[in-house]
C-alpha cells in the first residue's frame with residue numbers, strides 16, 4: 001500500500017520508464033583557457049539511476065552545474081522532457097502522450113528547480129538550528145502559492161496546499177526513516193543522518209530528476225551502504241530518476257542502470273555498468289588508476 005502511495009506522490013515525472021527525461025546535446029563549457037567539458041552528449045532515461053564517474057577534475061560537477069543552472073554552457077543545450085500538462089498517462093497501447101521539451105541550460109537555478117530538477121551538494125547545505133522537519137519542509141518552498149495575498153489567507157487553496165505539503169514531508173520522513181530525528185536540530189545529528197536529511201529536502205521538491213553530487217563523500221562503509229539503500233528506495237518506491245556522481249566504484253556498479261565516464265571533460269565510456277567495466281579506455285583512465 002505504502003509503495004503505491006509513494007509512487008503517486010514523490011516523483012514529479014509522469015514519463016514512462018525508458019523515455020528520455022534529460023538530453024544533454026553537444027555541451028561544452030570553458031573557463032578562460034580551461035575546457036571543463038567538450039562536446040558532451042548524454043541521454044538520461046526516465047526511471048534510471050544514471051551515474052557519472054571519472055577522475056578528479058574530469059568535469060562531473062561542472063556537468064551537474066550546467067544541468068541545474070548554476071553554470072551556463074559555452075555551447076550546447078540541456079533539455080528536460082515532460083509529459084504535456086493535461087495529457088498525462090499512457091495510451092491504451094502504453095505509449096506516452098504529447099511531450100513538452102524545455103531547454104533548461106540557460107535558465108536560472110530556481111527556474112530549473114521549479115521545472116522538476118532537484119539537487120544535493122557535495123557539502124551539506126542545511127540550516128543547523130532548524131529541526132529535521134523544518135529543513136525538509138524548506139524543500140517545499142518552490143511549490144508555495146505564487147500569489148502572496150492568497151498565501152496569507154488561512155483558508156481555501158492555501159490551507160489545502162499547506163496540508164498537502166505536510167503530507168508529502170511526512171512521506172519523505174517515512175521513506176528515509178527519519179522519524180526519530182524529526183524534531184531534533186540538524187546541527188546535533190551525525191554526518192550520515194545530515195546527508196540523509198539533505199537528500200530528504202531535495203526529495204520533498206517532488207523532483208522529476210534528482211541530481212546527487214557525491215552523496216556518500218566522507219562516509220564510513222556502513223553509512224555508505226545505508227545511503228545506497230535509500231537512493232535505491234527513492235528510485236524503486238518513489239519512481240524518481242537519479243543522476244549520481246560518485247567515486248566509490250562498488251556503489252556505482254551496484255546501484256546504477258547506466259554509467260557515463262568522463263575524463264578531461266570528454267566522454268570516454270557510456271553504457272551499462274558491465275559494459276563500462278569492460279571498456280579498455282575506462283579501465284586505463286579510471287579504474288586502473290586505483291581510484
Ligand SMILES: Nc1ncnc2c1ncn2[C@@H]1O[C@H](COP(=O)(O)OP(=O)(O)OP(=O)(O)O)[C@@H](O)[C@H]1O
Nearest residue numbers: 031034035036054055056057058059060061062063
Ligand atoms: N568555477 C570554475 N572556475 C574555473 N575553473 C573551474 C570552475 N569549475 C570547475 N573548473 C575547472 O573545470 C574542470 C572540471 O572540474 P569539475 O569540478 O567539474 O571536475 P570534477 O570531475 O567534478 O572533479 P572532482 O571529482 O574533483 O569534484 C577542472 O579543471 C576545474 O578546475
